[in-house]
Amino acid sequence: MKFVDEFRDAALGRAVAGEILSLVEPGRHYKVMEVCGGHTHSIYKYGVDDLLPANVELVHGPGCPVCVIPMGRVDDGIAIAKVPGVIFTCFGDMMRVPGSGGSLLDAKAAGADVRMVYSPLDALRIAKQNPDKQVVFFAIGFETTAPSTALTLKRARAEGVKNFSCICSHVTIVPPLRALLESPDLRLDGFIGPGHVSTVVGARPFEFIPDDYRKPVVVAGFEPLDILQAIAMILRQLAEGRCEVENQYKRVVPYEGNLRALEVLAEVFELRPHFEWRGLGFISHSGLKLSEAYADLDAELRFSVPGVRVADPKACQCGEVLKGVIKPWECKVFGTACTPERPIGTCMVSSEGACAAYYNFGRFAREREVV
Amino acid sequence: MCLAIPGQIVEVVDDEHRLAMVDVAGVRRTVNVGLLDVNGTGVGPGDWVLIHVGFAISQVDEEEARATRELLERMGADYEQELEELKASVIE
Ligand code: SF4
Numbered sequence: 011m012k013f014v015d016e017f018r019d020a021a022l023g024r025a026v027a028g029e030i031l032s033l034v035e036p037g038r039h040y041k042v043m044e045v046c047g048g049h050t051h052s053i054y055k056y057g058v059d060d061l062l063p064a065n066v067e068l069v070h071g072p073g074c075p076v077c078v079i080p081m082g083r084v085d086d087g088i089a090i091a092k093v094p095g096v097i098f099t100c101f102g103d104m105m106r107v108p109g110s111g112g113s114l115l116d117a118k119a120a121g122a123d124v125r126m127v128y129s130p131l132d133a134l135r136i137a138k139q140n141p142d143k144q145v146v147f148f149a150i151g152f153e154t155t156a157p158s159t160a161l162t163l164k165r166a167r168a169e170g171v172k173n174f175s176c177i178c179s180h181v182t183i184v185p186p187l188r189a190l191l192e193s194p195d196l197r198l199d200g201f202i203g204p205g206h207v208s209t210v211v212g213a214r215p216f217e218f219i220p221d222d223y224r225k226p227v228v229v230a231g232f233e234p235l236d237i238l239q240a241i242a243m244i245l246r247q248l249a250e251g252r253c254e255v256e257n258q259y260k261r262v263v264p265y266e267g268n269l270r271a272l273e274v275l276a277e278v279f280e281l282r283p284h285f286e287w288r289g290l291g292f293i294s295h296s297g298l299k300l301s302e303a304y305a306d307l308d309a310e311l312r313f314s315v316p317g318v319r320v321a322d323p324k325a326c327q328c329g330e331v332l333k334g335v336i337k338p339w340e341c342k343v344f345g346t347a348c349t350p351e352r353p354i355g356t357c358m359v360s361s362e363g364a365c366a367a368y369y370n371f372g373r374f375a376r377e378r379e380v381v
Numbered sequence: 382m383c384l385a386i387p388g389q390i391v392e393v394v395d396d397e398h399r400l401a402m403v404d405v406a407g408v409r410r411t412v413n414v415g416l417l418d419v420n421g422t423g424v425g426p427g428d429w430v431l432i433h434v435g436f437a438i439s440q441v442d443e444e445e446a447r448a449t450r451e452l453l454e455r456m457g458a459d460y461e462q463e464l465e466e467l468k469a470s471v472i473e
Contacts, residue, residue, distance in 0.1 A: 048384070055456060101434070102466060128470035129435025131413060135473055150436075154385075157416050158436040165398065204383050209439040233452050261445050262431070268439070271416045361459045374451075 015281025020237065026238045027061045033245040040066045041197060042244055043189065043334055046204035047074030047362025048232050054367040056234035065243065069196075069334035072186045072290065073204050075151040075353045076103045076360035077332060080288045082241035083179050084109030087148045090177060090313045091122040097140060099133040100148035106325045107355060110320045113122035114148075130162035130176075135155050135167070137174035146309045147176045154206040156180040156298060160278035163300070163307055175309040178299050180279065184215050185208050185296035186287060191223045195335050196361065200244035203229035205259050213257045219255040231259040253349075288320060288356055289329020328355035331364050338365040345369060384451060384463045385431040387440060387446035390414070392426050398414055399423065400472065403432065406450065411472040435472050457461065 034040065050070045053059055059068050066268055084107050091098035091114060098114070105115045105126060118124035123143075127133050130147050137145035149159040159176060166174045185203060190196060203216050208229045216227045226247035230240035240258045247253055256265055278301060285297025300308040310317075322328065325348075327341040338344055338357065348354040348355055350366050357363035361370065388410075390402035399415035399473060401424070414437045417424045421441035429446035441449070453460040 051456075052452075052460075102462075128466040129472060131435050131472040135471060153435055154438065157438075158413070158434045161413060161415055161436065206431075206433065206438065219382075222399075233448065260441050262441055268416060270418055271438070274416075299448050 012331055015171040023061075023235050023238060026235065026242050029093070029242050030061075030066065030238070030245055031063055032067060033242065033249045034063050035249075036065070038065060039058070040096075040199045040245065040248070041069050041185050042200050042202060042241060043069045043071045043190075043198050044202040044237070045071035045073040045183070046202075046207065047077065047203055047360065047364070048363050049204070049237060050074070050205065050367050051337070051362050051375055052135075052234060052237060053228060054371045058115065058234050058237050061238060061361075062241065064218050066245070069198065070331065070364040071201075072190070072332045073152065073154065073183065073207070074357070074362040074364070075181065076107060076187075077328065077356040078181060078287045078365045079104070079107055079150060079179055079320060079356060080286045081110050081287065082316070082318055083114065085111070085320060086172055086310070086315040086317060087177055088112070088122075089315050090146050090251050090309055091117050091124050093144070093259045095143055096123065096313075096375075097143050097145045098122060098148065099125045099127045099136060099145060100124070101128075101150065104148055104150055106353060107356050108219060127301065130159050134162050134166055134171065134174055134263075135169050141173060143173060144224060145174050146176070148179065149176050150179045152181055152183050152207045153271075153275070156208060156279065157268075157274055160274040161223070163278050163304055164274065166307060167304065174305050175312050175313075176300065177309040178279070180298040181285060182281070182298065183211065183295055184218070184291060185293045187216075187219065189290060189293050190333060191219070191225075193333065196333060198225065198334075199248060200226040200228070202240045202244070203227045203255070205229065205263065208263040208267070210258070210268050210271045213255050213263060214267070216255045224253050226253045227255045229257045229259050229263055231262065250253070277301070287332075287353045289322060289326075289332050302350060326355040328357045331357050338368040341365070382389065384459065385433040386460070386463060386467070387441065387449045388412070388432050389446070390426050390428045390430065395411055401437075403430070403437075404430065405467060406464065408468055410467055411471060413472065432467075435470055439458055
């Protein structure tokens, strides 16, 4: 067994690995999806999968916010960034996401004023410092990040900042999970629920998974031991014939979520009827836009954007990776035409993306150690 | 961008906008703590929080904050980059 000295408590790590071994039925193949890119990152960084019996397979989910942005959205952002007098702001990872005619970084090199920001509040400050410019923030992220954008918009409104607006590509976690569960290509036995998203939404929204699909969900933290414990909890539910939502990350995630954050989300955003996800296509009620009351801060209304759907490049298999249908290294361009330096697909851009995690930790095509 | 990094609140610097000075691994920066307001009260000096894109998204105890920081430190480059981005951030 791989030594578990990276764990907060190595003895406990070994005990949990042993527990997992005792819970699996020989001859049964288990597929457990980790929804969140943060988990994918930890799993490959710490080799959590090396501690699992060969018949327990971890499948990566769609929970990396950069990875799910489709080409058409990047093109919309670039179209706004190129408008004279616009300062376009976004998170660092977003700058490298390829659109149909290059990335925001390419647009910057070609003369557009594109700036990386750490926080939407940095974008608002830039707007206040540049009253003669239009400052646009490209908002991405799940419910973890959306409340931050919402509070920033509330403040812009309260302070009457007229030259600030937001192109909203926030997404919600439940609809893509439902889409995956409805998809015929994938048979999953259980889910490791996302940690940070759940600090906002709580564990309750995942109850549909056991209720409607009879599969266990365990919300987990990001340490290797957290993930291992969550896998043990899922396998225990399966062994005992139970399926329910359990919270392994109680020390951070309240079951009901953050009510204040949910309140500001409801005030500032509303669900779009449809939103396109890279590789997954359109998913109903899965994206957020600014609500009626905040429509004047909506960059999609303030500027004209192409708003067209652009098909992913032929070589790109991000959709299959995001659905967990193939492993990153099974993509034909993995590590050759597509690398973190020159990504073709989004999963290679963000360090939470499954392809980048495999690439960075050299775990592609690697044999599993015998436990 | 997905990381949430632990910091300790030093003081609330702007009560109206719910901004607080936090100490993150020796770096002092201003973040918004408004998402942790419940019934008119929120976090205050000495409290540990997890920070994501300039906002405190959850309160944690000191032990959890320490363990999270150790985990992030072992991540290396990604954590370094997140700290660099935080350092470049000026929230006012
Ligand atoms: S290797 Fe590149 S193109 Fe292929 S799935 Fe990964 S990110 Fe997408």
